[in-house]
Amino acid sequence: MIAGICGIRPIANMPTDRLGVTTAAEIVGFDPTAHFEPRRLPMLDRVCQLALVAARQAMAGVEAADLAPNRRGVVLGAAIGQETFDSASRSLYADNAKRLPPMTVPRIMPSGPASHVSMEFGLRGPCFATASACASATHAIGLAFHMVRAGMLDLAVSGGSDASISLGFMKAWEALRVLSPDVCRPFSRDRAGLVIGEGAGVLVLEDWEHARDRGATIHAELAGFGMSADAGDLTAPDAAGAAQAIRAALADAGLAPEQVDYVNAHGTGTRLNDRTEVAALADVFGPHLKRMAVSSSKSMLGHCLNAGGALELLAAVLALREGMLPPTIGFREADPECDIDCVPNRARPGALNVAISNSFAFGGLNAVLVVKRVP
Amino acid sequence: MSVYLSATKEAPAPFDDQRAMRMLEIVAKETGIGVAALTPEATIENLGITSLDLTQALFAIESEFDIEIPVVPHRTGAEFTTIGELVAHVLTVLDKPATPATVATVDQPA
DSSP: OTTOOOOOEEOOSSOOTTOSOOEEBOOOSOOGGGTSOTTTGGGOOHHHHHHHHHHHHHHTTOOGGGSOGGGEEEEEEOOOOHHHHHHHHIIIIISOOSOOOTTHHHHHOTTHHHHHHHHHHTOOSOEEEEOOGGGHHHHHHHHHHHHHHTTSOSEEEEEEEEOOOSHHHHHHHHHTTOBOSSOOOTTOTTOOOBOBBOEEEEEEEEOHHHHHHTTOOOOOEEEEEEEEEOOSOSSSOOHHHHHHHHHHHHHHHTOOGGGOOEEEOOOOSOHHHHHHHHHHHHHHHGGGGGGSEEEOTHHHHOBOGGGHHHHHHHHHHHHHHHTEEOOBTTOOSOOTTSOSBOOBSSOEEOOOSEEEEEEEETTTEEEEEEEEOOO | OHHHHHHHHTOOOGGGSHHHHHHHHHHHHHHTOOGGGOOTTOBHHHHTOOHHHHHHHHHHHHHHHTOOOOOOTTOTTOOOSBHHHHHHHHHHHHHSOOOOSOOTTTTSOO
């Protein structure tokens, strides 16, 4: 991400002859058999596979004996098994199949990724999935954070996964008329829409003393979480609702707007989102916005939907840890309606102490996380 | 191609077209706004048409005429400023001779 490498490419994992938009941020060359036993694969939709691979990376270094199993939980963004849903529909309706594979239901269920993570790591505390469209992972992490902070859990595995790039899903997005024909250019005057992505982002959230006592590597401090609902339009974003969520997150963290150095924006690259998000930031941060950096990782990752909030929080965490601002790539032309420093095209060093990560979902569901650098 | 372009430039006001009137009826039905208010100069914003309603209307127009209305480049989410622009865009699609699905060679030098 610091190198500004774009993951958006021509779709390679499926035929595109029936698609109008043929680019996405796909994971290409992922071999499930390199990660899972053959007997286990019939139970795992691609979305579960990606969640598990990310969870393994996050849990590396957490010893089984470190914690009581019922004090560890899992909260992931809800994500249906799109690959299974599509193949089952096709075989039933198009190929007139007489029966479907027995694992069809558990492979599709939106809580599947959370269940598989709990099973693999023996996490026997609360385990569930949150559904809030493109804010699902952010809501998941926020709830997990509050549960750890409240003393309900010593450790939570949280984040989201998404693997929805299928013919049906892409056609549905095409119908919304918000897809870019090529790349994603958030905040650029010539931005042409969003690009669908897939992936998984998983974090381990842990009580501070507990993490310190077991000698864990602490990447950042999760400091605040705020939510709101626009209660207005089904798809159009609302600056007041977004601003309310940002204010709630800062209040939860006990921080003033002037203490924020970096915003990892929702930044979808649609005309409407980006100008509305900038309006919300201007409302909350006022003149301080001129001194902040605001970039969109979707320019590189695409819009990873149920995983987006987790991947973007990770971008903010890494920005704090490395003292580097990740760029908004594909930026070509300033937009008077997006008068911000979007870290155009190249990462650069920055003295960062506090960052926020925004997720503003369809249905008017807003969620914002605040992270602080660990000295 | 050049003939086609000059023809659209010299075309009369779009709403003289029967197909345009049908489009307006569809927009009216999808948005709940009376046809009389849907003048060429009326702006989508001033009419209070949300992006969702506009998308629904475009979808209904596609169904009516059995066409696909391509997204206007760089204007996703706010493709048209006025009703006149919307109608003109759809008319260019309707008047376009049938083309293969891929038009990537159109912009290449001869």
